[in-house]
Amino acid sequence: NISGAVSLKVLAERKIDGIQKTTQFKVDPRLIEIEDGFNGRPLNRDHVDAMKIAFKAGAVFPAIFVRVDDGRIILVDGHHRTAAYTELIADGVEILGVDAVQLRGNDADRVAHMLTSAQGLSLTPLEMGLAYRRLGGFGWDAKQIAVKVGKTAAHVNDMVKLAESNSDVQRMVT
Numbered sequence: 001n002i003s004g005a006v007s008l009k010v011l012a013e014r015k016i017d018g019i020q021k022t023t024q025f026k027v028d029p030r031l032i033e034i035e036d037g038f039n040g041r042p043l044n045r046d047h048v049d050a051m052k053i054a055f056k057a058g059a060v061f062p063a064i065f066v067r068v069d070d071g072r073i074i075l076v077d078g079h080h081r082t083a084a085y086t087e088l089i090a091d092g093v094e095i096l097g098v099d100a101v102q103l104r105g106n107d108a109d110r111v112a113h114m115l116t117s118a119q120g121l122s123l124t125p126l127e128m129g130l131a132y133r134r135l136g137g138f139g140w141d142a143k144q145i146a147v148k149v150g151k152t153a154a155h156v157n158d159m160v161k162l163a164e165s166n167s168d169v170q171r172m173v174t
Contacts, residue, residue: 024063026097029085032066033074043083051084056093063099076103126170129163132156 012021055061064078075082081098089095123131135145142153142160149156162173 023101025100025102027064027066027073027100028097029082029095030089031073032064032082032100033072034079034082035074043080047080048083048087051080052088055084055088061098063101065103066100067103073100124174125159126162126173129159129161132160133163136160 008019009021011019051059051061061081062078064081065076066073067076068074085095085098132142132145132149135148136142140148142156145151145156146153162170
């Protein structure tokens, strides 16, 4: 029965079907490490600046995703948000913690998460191809990748071909 409930927490505690509580954490953005070469795209300066303006105006951003490795907090998803947070802190804005979800799984799971994340800027075809190629390096075939990212195997193969093309072709596409 949901009558009289004043919060989702209360409904979850009552074990109402269709409502459950999940765990998120607050993490100081300055504690988060960036893994070189993991992000599928370079930071877009305009996007980071727009996020900083939006945050100062009261925007609330979705949680970032992190992994924990031997006590280190390493960013998986949310590179632009984290850059905006750390720059805002450097500018004197008080941010004690941001919502974070711990992502569990292996390196391939983290790359797949990055590819399927609906947050932020979309990956370019070249960036997708490079990420698909990384998954191939983990032993995934085109069909497995396609199923995981919701694309066709032909799309995956085409993007990998682009990632493996000559640099002059990649520059033209970019």
